[in-house]
Amino acid sequence: MIRPTSAILLVLAAAAGGALFHVSFEVSALDDRLGTLNRDIKSDREAIHVLKAEWSFLNQPERIEELARRHLDLTPVxxxxxxxxxxxxxxxxxxxxxxxxxxxxxxxxxxxxxxxxxxxxxxxxxxRAIVPVVSHTAKTDVASRSLDDVLREIVSDDVHAGKAGAR
Amino acid sequence: MIRRIKMESTKKQAIETARNRLLIGGALMAAAFLVVGARLFDIVVLNENEDLRRAAARDIVRPDIMARADIVDRNGILLATSLPTASLFANPHKVSDPASAATRIVEVLPDLSEEVVAARLSADKGFVWLRRNLTPTQQFEINRLGIPGLDFEEEERRVYPHGRLAGHIIGFTNVDNAGLAGIEQSMDAAISGAKEPLKLSIDIRVQQIVRQELAAQIEKFKAIGGGGIVLDVRTGEVISMVSLPDFDPNAPAQAPDETRFNRITLGVYELGSVFKIFNHAIALETGAASMSKSYDATKPIKISRFRISDYHPENRWLTVPEIFKLSSNIGSAKMALDIGSERQRKYLGHLGLLRRTSIELPEQSMPMIPARWREINTMTISYGHGIAVSPLHLASAVAATVNGGILRPATLIRAKTPETGGVQVFSAETSDKMRRLLRLVVENGTGRNADAPGYLVGGKTGTAEKQVNGSYKRNALISSFVGVFPATDPRFVVYIMIDEPKGIRESFGYATGGWTAAPVVGGVIKRMAPLMGIKPLDETAPEIVRALNVNLTAGPAEGRPNATN
Structure with a gap:
């Protein structure tokens, strides 16, 4: 016949065992997640690094000057x-x-x-300034072109992508 | 009875034995628990455990992923950075069929030679490099081949987003990321392992302006090359440094050797009349000549086998400001005689023209100075012949002449605390006179082409014949112009030199500094001044006219013995 104390101890031991397993699985799952997060952080940082380099590359003064000359109605101050x-x-x-x-x-x-x-x-x-041929009609034309249009033109500008060559 | 007693004693003895054994067992158990307890205490309370620390360290991402720090310009624009790449290596012992493996690898990497790859893969080694720095696509393709024995090593590759624009300044590294030229070499220790990017004094926008203006002029005058430098006169910071032809630091191996030559720091040249700036400054500083003194420039000087003559002879007496304005060699040589060899040498030394500069570049040259400083040397040095210095030397010394007389070492690193230190070479008064003289040259002297309205450009032209095999060549010139602006309180020195320009119709056949280099200086100043936030001044304002006024006439007491025109 099992005495009550023994019964209580048995139940406690079983509970402790169960809890241990649970915690252990949880830790293992968290560890996996940590590993994934660390890998993600690393790859994101690398991506940021690459993008920074690309940003600097796209900001070459010569390229900006050419784009400004083609798409903007501005001259140097x-x-x-x-x-x-x-x-x-x-x-x-x-x-x-x-x-x-x-x-x-x-x-x-x-x-x-x-x-x-x-x-x-x-x-x-x-x-090197653009000759100001901007008559009144041209002016409205420029104004009606939205920033989106200009951006699309710049992005689809494959002359520059070809000239870039580094990517 | 006896048997019972005996029985009892045997039983008692057995119990005694059992108890003893139990005691030993219990003691062992207690000792074991004590050890466990002590270990538990050690781990939980004392917590000084190597494994635990290593486990904790693994959970933190390294904050700096790149071993080599970035290089940025003064506005934080990225000039050099490291990108993660993968490099392909192989363990030939594990490659079963080198020949077919080589064929398949070369299909993905067509720039490799099949024989070389096959030879490497059949070598009796445990490690051979196949190709460094693959692109992610190439890495994926190689992985897809599934050849056993191939593996990748994560590496970094240095890239220069602005390419050739700052190639001579930044330099480049080898495949193992060790600096081989420029800042990459001289600051190698500071760059590798640093977390913060290295901030240069360069402004990439100004760099572009100088390069563009200079390249256009070199093209126009069919010159073989040229150089340009912009220096902050207050701090000694180099804002721009261009040497043409230049190279792309992303592929330095493909660049011809002459493109890697930095004319600004490594080249030393006889720079010609720009040296008259120092001659005049020394003469005024030492009191050898005053602004109202006159010199006889009626006929060329003949000394031993040399003949010193003027490019545009005036054949009359010239005052000190006129000598500067008309760039008279005869007058300058006579002023140098009044200064004397010893004093001339001393001041040129103070200006840093007789030693290496302290610029942070490994590509540097020692100035070429006469071994014996005779009278003829003193005379030719007064107008920039017989002494060869780098353009950086010159720009730095001009900055010292116009900034109130303080020489501050030229630097490529962004200064944290500006306007400190420096050596007083000239008095503020001499500096003020020199600013007036420099403005005079641009206002109505040889440097008119350098003017930029509103920015009060001052400057001096220089045209020197190049020495080829010990004799001067008439048609091989180093034409240069050094400009300072605004002349009332200079902020920047702009020096432009053009190597072997040929005269064109537009310049009436001239290839002198005033026709070739001066327009570049003017163009650079017009474009860079608004960028640097310099306010244009009203040139006709009375206080500015007063600050730059020069009296061209001779004083009554000094100069010519009698009034002959």
Missing amino acids: SGKQLTGAGTLPVRPEQDLPAPQIDNGQNIDRAILLDAGAPKAKPAAPHR
Whole structure:
């Protein structure tokens, strides 16, 4: 006849055994998961590394310049387009006389400030600048092209992919 | 009765024995438990266990996956990095059929030779490399062949995303990732094993500008090469360094040797009239000449078998500023005589022109200086002949001349604390005079083509004939221009040299520094100044006119003995 204490001990031992198995399987499963995660982290880091290199590769100034020339209506900033706040002409008010913009030296800046004026675009100051043939029709054309269109053009630009050659 | 007693004693004895044995057994068990307990205590409480530590270490991903640190420019743009690749090796002992294995491998890697692979696979070795740095696709294809005995080693391969743009600066590594040239070699110890990327002082945008402008001009004047350098005069940081022709560091082995030659640091040249900057600065600093002094430049100087003449002879007395503006060799040589050999040598030494530079590149040369510093040497050195230095030497010394007179060693590493240290070579007053003179040359002297409106470019042209086999060649020139801007408070030195330009119709047949190199300097400044955030100045503003004013007329007391024009 089994005594009650022995019975309790037997049950406890069985429970302990069961718990041990459970924990052990759990640990093993977690270990597998850890291994997978570590591998994933490593491959992701490598991928980030490769992508950084590719990003730098795609950002070669020569390539950007060529893309900008083909797809954008911008020219490099020239010294004439930069000025300090101190040299800005006073804003015209009712009680003030007309701003002193026509004394020769400030005329370029004054024109630049007045961006809405029809002659806002200064003659291309840089010799590699695009000749500003942008008439009013061309302007609306450029405006109607969305960023997506431009991006698609750039991405499908296989001339550059071929020129890249490294991948 | 007796038998019972006997029986009792036997029984008692047996019990005694049993108890003793039990005691021994119990003691053994207790000892075993004690050992287990002690071990448990050791593991749980003391916890200093090698295996545990190793197990814990395995669970953490190494934060730095690459053994060699990246190299970035001053704005953090990646210039050199390492990419993970796999390299194919084989254990020939395990390859059963080398011939057929070689055929199949060459199908995947067509650049390998079948005979070589077969020979390697049948070698009596345990390890042979077959091909380093495979692409992931190639690795997959090789794996799919399923040839036993082949295996991959994870490796790194150095790549340079910007290719030839900074090839001479960064250099390259060999297949085992040891630096073989440029920064990769000189900073090898700092790069390998570092976690943080190495930040250079280079600005890749300016580098592109200089390279583009220079390459266009070399093409235009059918020159054999050229070089360009942009230096921050306040810190000595090199913003850009270009030497053409250049090479792609991604494939250095394919590059012809002459493309790997860095004209800026390794080449030493007689740079010509740009040296008049130092001649004038030394003369003004030592008091050998003043701004109002005049020299007789009416006829060439004849000394022993040499003849010093002017390129554009004025045949009259010239004041010190006029000598600079018109780049008179005769006047400069006479000023050098007033300075004297000893003082000239001392100051050139202070300017770092007689020793190696401290730039972080292994490709460097010692300047070529006369063994004996005679009077004729002093005279020719005044206009940049008879002494050969690298363009970097020159740019660094010009920076010291215009920045208030402080020489700061040129560096390619981004400075953490700018504007520290340096050696005072010239007084601030001399530096101020030199800035005026340099501006004068661009405003209405030989360097007009270098002007960039609003940026107050100052500079000096230099045209030197190259020495071939000990004699000067009339049509082989080193044409150069050194520019500083803005002249009122210089920020950058831009030096451009063009090697053997040929005169063209557009330049009226001239191939001098003012026609070839000066436009490049102007073009570079126009494009880089807005990028570097330099505000254009109003050249007609009274304070600027005053700051750059030069009196070209001679003082009453000095100079010519009587007023003859």
